[in-house]
Amino acid sequence: MALPRLRTVVLVSGAALLTRRALRRRIARSPLWPLPALPEPVSGHSKRRATSARRLLITGRSEVADGVVQLRLEGAGLPRWEPGAHLDLVLPSGLVRQYSLCGDPEDSGAYTVATRLVEDGRGGSREVHEQLQEGLEVEVRGPRNRFPLTGAPGYVFVVGGIGITPVLPMLRSLAASGADWRLLYGGRSRGSMPFLEEIEKLGADGDRVTVVAQDEAGHPDVAAALTGLAPGTAVYCCGPEPLMDAVAAALPEGHPLHLERFSAATGDAAGPGSGAFEVELRRSGRTVPVAAGQSVLAAVRAAAPHVAYSCEQGFCGTCQQRVLEGEIDHRDDLLTDDERGESMLICVSRCRGGRLVLDL
Amino acid sequence: MSNTQPAAVASERTPLKARKVSFAWEKTPLHWVPGDPFTTHTINVLHLLLPAGERWFIHVYRQILPYIHDDQLREDVIGFIGQEAVHSQAHDDVLPHLRELGLDPTPYTAQVDWFFEKLLGDRTLPPGRASKWWLMERVATIAAIEHYTAFLGDWILNADALDRRGADPTMLDLLRWHGAEEVEHRSVAFDVFMHVDGGYRRRVRTWAAAFSALIFLWQRGTRFFMENDPTLLGGKASFKAFHASGKQGTLPSTGAILRSVPSYLSRSYHPSQEGSTAQAVDYLAHSPAALAAETPGTATTGRS
Numbered sequence: 001m002a003l004p005r006l007r008t009v010v011l012v013s014g015a016a017l018l019t020r021r022a023l024r025r026r027i028a029r030s031p032l033w034p035l036p037a038l039p040e041p042v043s044g045h046s047k048r049r050a051t052s053a054r055r056l057l058i059t060g061r062s063e064v065a066d067g068v069v070q071l072r073l074e075g076a077g078l079p080r081w082e083p084g085a086h087l088d089l090v091l092p093s094g095l096v097r098q099y100s101l102c103g104d105p106e107d108s109g110a111y112t113v114a115t116r117l118v119e120d121g122r123g124g125s126r127e128v129h130e131q132l133q134e135g136l137e138v139e140v141r142g143p144r145n146r147f148p149l150t151g152a153p154g155y156v157f158v159v160g161g162i163g164i165t166p167v168l169p170m171l172r173s174l175a176a177s178g179a180d181w182r183l184l185y186g187g188r189s190r191g192s193m194p195f196l197e198e199i200e201k202l203g204a205d206g207d208r209v210t211v212v213a214q215d216e217a218g219h220p221d222v223a224a225a226l227t228g229l230a231p232g233t234a235v236y237c238c239g240p241e242p243l244m245d246a247v248a249a250a251l252p253e254g255h256p257l258h259l260e261r262f263s264a265a266t267g268d269a270a271g272p273g274s275g276a277f278e279v280e281l282r283r284s285g286r287t288v289p290v291a292a293g294q295s296v297l298a299a300v301r302a303a304a305p306h307v308a309y310s311c312e313q314g315f316c317g318t319c320q321q322r323v324l325e326g327e328i329d330h331r332d333d334l335l336t337d338d339e340r341g342e343s344m345l346i347c348v349s350r351c352r353g354g355r356l357v358l359d360l
Numbered sequence: 361m362s363n364t365q366p367a368a369v370a371s372e373r374t375p376l377k378a379r380k381v382s383f384a385w386e387k388t389p390l391h392w393v394p395g396d397p398f399t400t401h402t403i404n405v406l407h408l409l410l411p412a413g414e415r416w417f418i419h420v421y422r423q424i425l426p427y428i429h430d431d432q433l434r435e436d437v438i439g440f441i442g443q444e445a446v447h448s449q450a451h452d453d454v455l456p457h458l459r460e461l462g463l464d465p466t467p468y469t470a471q472v473d474w475f476f477e478k479l480l481g482d483r484t485l486p487p488g489r490a491s492k493w494w495l496m497e498r499v500a501t502i503a504a505i506e507h508y509t510a511f512l513g514d515w516i517l518n519a520d521a522l523d524r525r526g527a528d529p530t531m532l533d534l535l536r537w538h539g540a541e542e543v544e545h546r547s548v549a550f551d552v553f554m555h556v557d558g559g560y561r562r563r564v565r566t567w568a569a570a571f572s573a574l575i576f577l578w579q580r581g582t583r584f585f586m587e588n589d590p591t592l593l594g595g596k597a598s599f600k601a602f603h604a605s606g607k608q609g610t611l612p613s614t615g616a617i618l619r620s621v622p623s624y625l626s627r628s629y630h631p632s633q634e635g636s637t638a639q640a641v642d643y644l645a646h647s648p649a650a651l652a653a654e655t656p657g658t659a660t661t662g663r664s
Contacts, residue, residue, distance in 0.1 A: 030471070031584040032577070037470035038477060043411040044455025044469050077460060310442025311378040315449050316418055318441055 065194040083169035084147035090139035097124040100166035116162040147260040152234035155181040160239025186220035296346040314348035326356035372632035376439025381649035385457035392528035405581035414448035416476040462590040503553040504570035510546035513539030514635040521609030543640035
């Protein structure tokens, strides 16, 4: 009688010990075992900017061309970015200006921006040039990318002056991967064109770079640069308005065109889509103006007080509206790419052109 | 079926508004309750569960809106959605900070993401009647979970022991701002459930599921943090430690948790009978983060 009972006790406690060990091993590897994990974790991996702005220390300030100042902004654990991205700088006066990042995307310890002084601008570039000195802290938001480098068999860049800033990291990345690219780079004078030396070095193999200084050779020949493009070649343009118009006019069919408003690159206007535009509410038959700095939601509420909204920060999705026409400047990180095609969160997102039409 | 009607306390109702808070985490230490990693990590489990959990609330509530035929309740639900969205983001912002301190939460959060997005997602059941049933089941589950968020909210607003221990002021403000908003909107989830379904058997069933899930997730979460904390050797989580912290007032007491069970299951229960809206609103009137959110131009709460 006693022996079999002892054997049972030994067997049961042995099994219990083994089970406990096996469980512990599994839970150590997988904290919520037996639940699986989402292949692409969402929590804690948001690409949206943190709700708090960062303060970065200005550790370098140099004049890289006539009237162009380059700033190095240092911080720790900075989010990575892709070529074409820009940063919002909150200037001491409270003005917010966008500047393209032109440093090394892999560097998580510093961002680099360059800005040209615009004498008759609205004060942003003057403030950068006069107030942002080494040793000061500046508040930044972002980075965000509205001018991303997409996959293409070949690339042509048409750039005017300070518009080179978002393009420079693209050229570096393309040169490193051995892609096929060409650059037409225009400016007032060679002395006023930043990064010339590096760019000519990048394009040294195979005549990729054409530099046209206005005081030597007049305006760049955009039409010539865009003739005889291989099929599918992507065209990127960043520069003053007339240059972008010339590119759009000369572009042959079948080539995707990527534009970055010059104002965003120089930062001497309130970035793409921060300005005023109008919103048509198609079903109500009304059109409301949206002032610079005013949200679409605020403007629409004046005409349609019952429109639903809640958090007003682009998080909750309550204010999502269908968009019938117009180019949306998405500023949330909630909507999926599919949803972005035909809808927007009117509390934070804006318009890249002059007009949006909502199904409201 | 009982005829007992849950009695709402009218004076506890307040209009709901999302506050645009933000917190700067750079100066918050790993053990933000000084010298007490167990309490720190038990509360830190909130940062693991809430980002995915509150996103899921919003996902479900956006689907329930068409079933709500009461303007005032609809307004409450929309306010609730906004507040929950900001809560989810605010806790999500803590996670990268934990990673920087050497405690990467991803192995756990990726599984919680699966739990809320897949297991409790829309496709667990086929469309049609089953999916309506599943929606109601989830709405009832949210009501049960909100019973506990209100319980915790009320607890943290009164947890003076944490102040006496010198807990990090930014973390306390996050928890109390969140707790106060949970107390503010504590009736919404229950009202929604009563409005669209209200069945007592469903209330009991989903309470049992939610309570078991919370205990499972919380126990594993505390254990995960204690075992992976780079500053602890052989860190362990135990019920004994939990009970002891509860006695000291740095965590909710075991007794209070047990007492919360019959209160939710009582047929005359209504969330407005517990907790104090006045206290919550009073905290929000002084919370550094909530105050900063009202002043344009100050995006980040400062620390003295």
